[in-house]
Amino acid sequence: MSDATYGELTVEGAARLFEQLDLGQHDVFYDLGSGDGKVVLLAAVLCGVERSVGVELDPDRHSVAVAMLSSAVASSAITSDEADRVSFVNGDAFAPRAFEGATVIYMLSNVFPPKLFGRFLTSLQSSHRTARERCVSSRRAARFPLTSCGSSTKSLSTPL
Numbered sequence: 001m002s003d004a005t006y007g008e009l010t011v012e013g014a015a016r017l018f019e020q021l022d023l024g025q026h027d028v029f030y031d032l033g034s035g036d037g038k039v040v041l042l043a044a045v046l047c048g049v050e051r052s053v054g055v056e057l058d059p060d061r062h063s064v065a066v067a068m069l070s071s072a073v074a075s076s077a078i079t080s081d082e083a084d085r086v087s088f089v090n091g092d093a094f095a096p097r098a099f100e101g102a103t104v105i106y107m108l109s110n111v112f113p114p115k116l117f118g119r120f121l122t123s124l125q126s127s128h129r130t131a132r133e134r135c136v137s138s139r140r141a142a143r144f145p146l147t148s149c150g151s152s153t154k155s156l157s158t159p160l
């Protein structure tokens with residue numbers, strides 16, 4: 001992670017994460033609490049995922065993500081085809097069906113209060129499931145039985 005107080009993944013950390021998740025073109029990637037949208041854009045550019053979606057509660061951070069996507073297209077940092085597969089939602093990432101259809105659910109959750117995990121599990125249990133679904137979270141998930149929801153979890157072999 002960078003030194004930013006609210007916390008975000010570095011570009012190198014994101015690349016390592018994607019490699020360990022074997023993120024690819026058949027994946028639908030969701031970042032729950034996507035901040036400025038950097039990880040969402042990187043998933044589209046580095047891995048060519050089918051769809052890359054960021055869900056962010058804070059309207060200002062959501063606006064930054066939308067603006068970053070536009071400027072990335074303008075500067076050709078991202079192709080229009082890749083950009084078409086990116087979307088940003090301003091809303092509650094833990095609401096029912098907020099991440100419907102995801103194959104990879106990521107959250108940088110160190111800063112999330114534990115009660116959000118309870119809402120996440122409830123939402124996970126009520127969502128339509130996909131065979132390739134994986135969940136990855138920066139908080140140790142031992143207390144949160146994702147496997148009981150039928151979801152695979154990934155233990156990262158290197159720190160982000």
Ligand SMILES: C[S@@+](CC[C@H](N)C(=O)[O-])C[C@H]1O[C@@H](n2cnc3c(N)ncnc32)[C@H](O)[C@@H]1O
Pocket residue numbers: 006007008009031032033034035036038039055056057058061091092093094107108111
């Ligand atoms: C630590 S930042 C992570 C940024 C980015 N995901 C990354 O890895 O670089 C966490 C973000 O989660 C957002 N957040 C907190 N609760 C949320 C909720 N219920 N729904 C959506 N976003 C939320 C915060 O506003 C903040 O921008």
